[in-house]
Amino acid sequence: MTKYIIRRLLQAIPLLFIISLVLFVLMRNTGDPLATMGGRRATRPEDRARLARQLGLDQPIYKQYIYWLIGNDWTKIDLNGDGIAETQGTRQGVLRGEFGFSLLSRGKPALDIIMERLPNTLLLMIPAEVIVLLVSLAVGVYSALRQYTWWDHFITAGSFIGYSMPIFFVALLSMYIFSVDFKRWGLPYLPTVGMFDPQIGKTPSQVALHMVLPIFSMTVITAAGYSRFVRSQMLEVISEDYIRTAHAKGLPYRMVITGHALKNAALPLVTIVGLDVPLLLGGAVVTESIFAWPGMGRLFIDHLSRSDTPVVMGILMIISVAVVLSQLLTDIIYGWLDPRIRYN
Amino acid sequence: MKRQWIFSFVVSVMIASLVLAACVPATPAPPATEEVAQPTTEEQIVQPTEAPSVQPTAEPTAVPPAERKVATFAWTQEPDSLNTWYSDMWFADILQQIWSCWAWQYDDQNLPYPHLVTEIPSMENGGVSEDGLTITMHLRDDIVWSDGTPITSADFVFTYDMVMNEANAVSSQYPYDYLESVEAPDDRTIVMTFAEPFAPWESAFWQGLFPKHVLEPVFEADGTIDQADWNLAPTVGCGPFVFSDWESGSFMRFVKSDNYWLGQPNLDEIFFQFVPDDAAQTAALMAGDADLGTFPPLSDVPALEDAGLKIITQNGGYSEGWFFNFRDMASPAIKDLNVRRAIAMAIDREAIIQDLLLGLTKPAETFWDALAAYGYVPPDIVPWTYDPEEAKRVLEEAGWVDTDGDGIREDANGNKLTITHGTTIREIRQDIQAVAQQQLGEVGIDLQITSNDSDIFFGSYADGAPPAVGDLDIMEWSDSTYFPDPDTDYWLCSQIPSDENPYGYNYFGCDEQLDALFQQQLVTIDSAARTKIIQQITKYTHDQVYWYGLYVDADYWIVSEHLTGVKFSGVTPFYNIMEWDMQ
Numbered sequence A: 001m002t003k004y005i006i007r008r009l010l011q012a013i014p015l016l017f018i019i020s021l022v023l024f025v026l027m028r029n030t031g032d033p034l035a036t037m038g039g040r041r042a043t044r045p046e047d048r049a050r051l052a053r054q055l056g057l058d059q060p061i062y063k064q065y066i067y068w069l070i071g072n073d074w075t076k077i078d079l080n081g082d083g084i085a086e087t088q089g090t091r092q093g094v095l096r097g098e099f100g101f102s103l104l105s106r107g108k109p110a111l112d113i114i115m116e117r118l119p120n121t122l123l124l125m126i127p128a129e130v131i132v133l134l135v136s137l138a139v140g141v142y143s144a145l146r147q148y149t150w151w152d153h154f155i156t157a158g159s160f161i162g163y164s165m166p167i168f169f170v171a172l173l174s175m176y177i178f179s180v181d182f183k184r185w186g187l188p189y190l191p192t193v194g195m196f197d198p199q200i201g202k203t204p205s206q207v208a209l210h211m212v213l214p215i216f217s218m219t220v221i222t223a224a225g226y227s228r229f230v231r232s233q234m235l236e237v238i239s240e241d242y243i244r245t246a247h248a249k250g251l252p253y254r255m256v257i258t259g260h261a262l263k264n265a266a267l268p269l270v271t272i273v274g275l276d277v278p279l280l281l282g283g284a285v286v287t288e289s290i291f292a293w294p295g296m297g298r299l300f301i302d303h304l305s306r307s308d309t310p311v312v313m314g315i316l317m318i319i320s321v322a323v324v325l326s327q328l329l330t331d332i333i334y335g336w337l338d339p340r341i342r343y344n
Numbered sequence B: 001m002k003r004q005w006i007f008s009f010v011v012s013v014m015i016a017s018l019v020l021a022a023c024v025p026a027t028p029a030p031p032a033t034e035e036v037a038q039p040t041t042e043e044q045i046v047q048p049t050e051a052p053s054v055q056p057t058a059e060p061t062a063v064p065p066a067e068r069k070v071a072t073f074a075w076t077q078e079p080d081s082l083n084t085w086y087s088d089m090w091f092a093d094i095l096q097q098i099w100s101c102w103a104w105q106y107d108d109q110n111l112p113y114p115h116l117v118t119e120i121p122s123m124e125n126g127g128v129s130e131d132g133l134t135i136t137m138h139l140r141d142d143i144v145w146s147d148g149t150p151i152t153s154a155d156f157v158f159t160y161d162m163v164m165n166e167a168n169a170v171s172s173q174y175p176y177d178y179l180e181s182v183e184a185p186d187d188r189t190i191v192m193t194f195a196e197p198f199a200p201w202e203s204a205f206w207q208g209l210f211p212k213h214v215l216e217p218v219f220e221a222d223g224t225i226d227q228a229d230w231n232l233a234p235t236v237g238c239g240p241f242v243f244s245d246w247e248s249g250s251f252m253r254f255v256k257s258d259n260y261w262l263g264q265p266n267l268d269e270i271f272f273q274f275v276p277d278d279a280a281q282t283a284a285l286m287a288g289d290a291d292l293g294t295f296p297p298l299s300d301v302p303a304l305e306d307a308g309l310k311i312i313t314q315n316g317g318y319s320e321g322w323f324f325n326f327r328d329m330a331s332p333a334i335k336d337l338n339v340r341r342a343i344a345m346a347i348d349r350e351a352i353i354q355d356l357l358l359g360l361t362k363p364a365e366t367f368w369d370a371l372a373a374y375g376y377v378p379p380d381i382v383p384w385t386y387d388p389e390e391a392k393r394v395l396e397e398a399g400w401v402d403t404d405g406d407g408i409r410e411d412a413n414g415n416k417l418t419i420t421h422g423t424t425i426r427e428i429r430q431d432i433q434a435v436a437q438q439q440l441g442e443v444g445i446d447l448q449i450t451s452n453d454s455d456i457f458f459g460s461y462a463d464g465a466p467p468a469v470g471d472l473d474i475m476e477w478s479d480s481t482y483f484p485d486p487d488t489d490y491w492l493c494s495q496i497p498s499d500e501n502p503y504g505y506n507y508f509g510c511d512e513q514l515d516a517l518f519q520q521q522l523v524t525i526d527s528a529a530r531t532k533i534i535q536q537i538t539k540y541t542h543d544q545v546y547w548y549g550l551y552v553d554a555d556y557w558i559v560s561e562h563l564t565g566v567k568f569s570g571v572t573p574f575y576n577i578m579e580w581d582m583q
Helices: A002-027 A045-054 A061-070 A110-145 A150-164 A167-184 A204-238 A241-248 A253-265 A267-282 A285-290 A296-305 A309-337 B002-023 B153-164 B199-203 B212-222 B278-286 B298-306 B337-346 B349-356 B369-374 B388-397 B427-441 B512-522 B527-543
Strands: B070-075 B104-106 B112-114 B134-138 B179-186 B189-194 B241-247 B251-256 B269-274 B292-294 B310-314 B319-324 B418-424 B446-452 B474-479 B547-552 B555-559
Touching (some): A002 A061, A061 A309, A110 A150, A110 A204, A110 A253, A110 A267, A110 A285, A110 A296, A150 A204, A167 A204, A167 A285, A167 B278, A204 A253, A241 A253, A253 A267, A267 A296, A267 A309, A285 A296, A285 B278, B070 B278, B153 B179, B153 B189, B153 B212, B199 B512, B278 B292, B278 B298, B337 B388, B337 B427, B337 B547, B349 B427, B349 B547, B369 B547, B427 B446, B512 B527
Parallel strands (some): B070 B292, B418 B446, B418 B474
Antiparallel strands (some): B134 B189, B179 B189, B241 B251, B251 B269, B292 B555, B310 B555, B319 B474, B319 B547
């Protein structure tokens, strides 16, 4: 197993290198970060030329990638535009743990910007994922064990409705109903945006209160999809011979379902959850935007739309590493759950 | 037992996450109480007793928990930086009147009044020399930074030095690169010297200031101020409020300053909640979770008004319009003045404003309409009126006739009257494109429309951006002069993009007569003489249809009924923030 893990990790190195190269080239072609600098009008040509030089954006793309990867403290750069490279570079590069500085919030390390947002994203995404798993398992199993009953039809219809609704619709609808309308009707209401009420402060209860609607919006849609998956897996498993054998042996119904059927039915869910792990880091773009939740999804969109290569590359590389690691972890867990699987 | 352990673990993790999230910022927590704020009174307010720290990360401010007057502003764009020289964002720049200071500010009539200086320099008071090459300013005696340090002329010289230093990647060196020097003969006097007269100086200089005592040590240590903590956490400022804390993506907070030389504001705290989604901003305002918002979706305006919110518009200098391309690579049709005139008469601007903008604005006739109050728009301009029949007649006379009956006109050589139109992906612009395509089609003009993300649309000549390389005959966006000054360098011949000048932004063409007028106004210090030149420019660009205005793109503010004393300037919007109060 140790050899297997080491081999997989070594294989990941060239993979991540290729990913970084492709992403960097794509990023540098998504727009000009100096075009408007976030302003309402085009950047003045004199300033644009100067900034391109100062930020290294006037260099050929291969050189920009090299600087991003290994830094430029081994060479000199031309800061004042006189054509003579006389200033020592200061960047250290990703391989030495420096993701560069944001082009928007100039001077702020890209990694700092990302790490500021990561806890908020995990705070929202982990409970959402846990709730999704619990709800989808409960609903899926319940529905499968009562196939073609009124409850099964009801749950199936509800799942399809939930799954077919776009997230922005659920988010805005819930915001208007539970915040705007409930307040107008004199009912207890939920907050619309942000993480806390500034009059009260950032207390755990305030944060929890502000998490309700975003988590509800994400859960409705994802749990609807997952519950269908669990239901179909469960239906497949409970018709297997070993389940019949378990019943014939006289095992209690609950033990047959939880100990034998659910364990096997849930196995493919591990793969799905494994794929979800990197998405947890990526955040939920729409939900975070609508509820003004300061997470990674918003950060990614905000900086992508402004072509802020260092920050976007940082996010993408973190997610890439997470994908590689989570897949490895998934394979290991799979082997642990299913003794028939051996890694040599 | 095992299940209990797992359950306990999950619950513990969630609780720990909540607690950690609540403790994440190293910056001060706001008044931490679960009590709902009670109505406040002036008498109950307890003022902070200590000046804010000079350190980049603010220390907690001792504040009473429940009686504070906190105004929450929904801010749809998070600033890149609070240092105005490191951000071009409107949402960042307009915060200057809250925590920073300008030498002179502008009122709700967009007229300047002295702020840091005793009076605005002019020829009459001797502040501007006869030749226009020297401007002398005198500072007030009582102005101080929020930490109590006096603001002196050394801060102005330091600001100039930092902006012009190549080690600092400031967003723009305009207009400081027009200066030859800035000197401080004493700590109350600043002397600016130009190589050539620079007429727009009043609306361009000293829009913010660097505290020398804070940033000079940083520059000496690092050789640049790019990484200065002050840029993102300016705990020393010179406005009525002082920066408190900023949590990325979430909020920014300012508290009232103890050391503001004009007294203390009515509000205790201004809390900027970043709300990137327009619909969510509307909901937050309607639910009372925000007291101020900006630029609402126009379709939401009736609902906002029904909810008791006020919509205030202010002229910020911008107008939405079409820029016409008359460079060599443009289509022959668009270079024909008759075609441009026909287009101006074939577009029903009133219908666009009524149908797409709910009648909330008015047509912009010239690029200088936002400055009409200054007299830059001559009275003899004849507005373009919607007259499709006249447009057809003009086209017929110019030789554009539909000979093959397909609804599109051709010239004598059979070339189709096809015009390309490009803009950014902003929804209203794409709607206008669709309407314009239909209206121009009715007079026999084929309008081909495209749109791009703004960072691609405004890309450089080297990047192949459509306007820069001349792929578009008509380009649409909202723009202004160096408001409130009438100067613009968009039509200068020297700004035409090329291999040698890849960042040039004259995407339109070189008209030597127009170029000469622009050059002349730039160095004309005499106000009356300059106004006459601007009037000539205004009329010329209007009659040549180099720019065709669609509508005045005003600033829209949504104000809660709880906020009182609210006024806005188009230049320095929060100029009277001192007088704002909460009911």
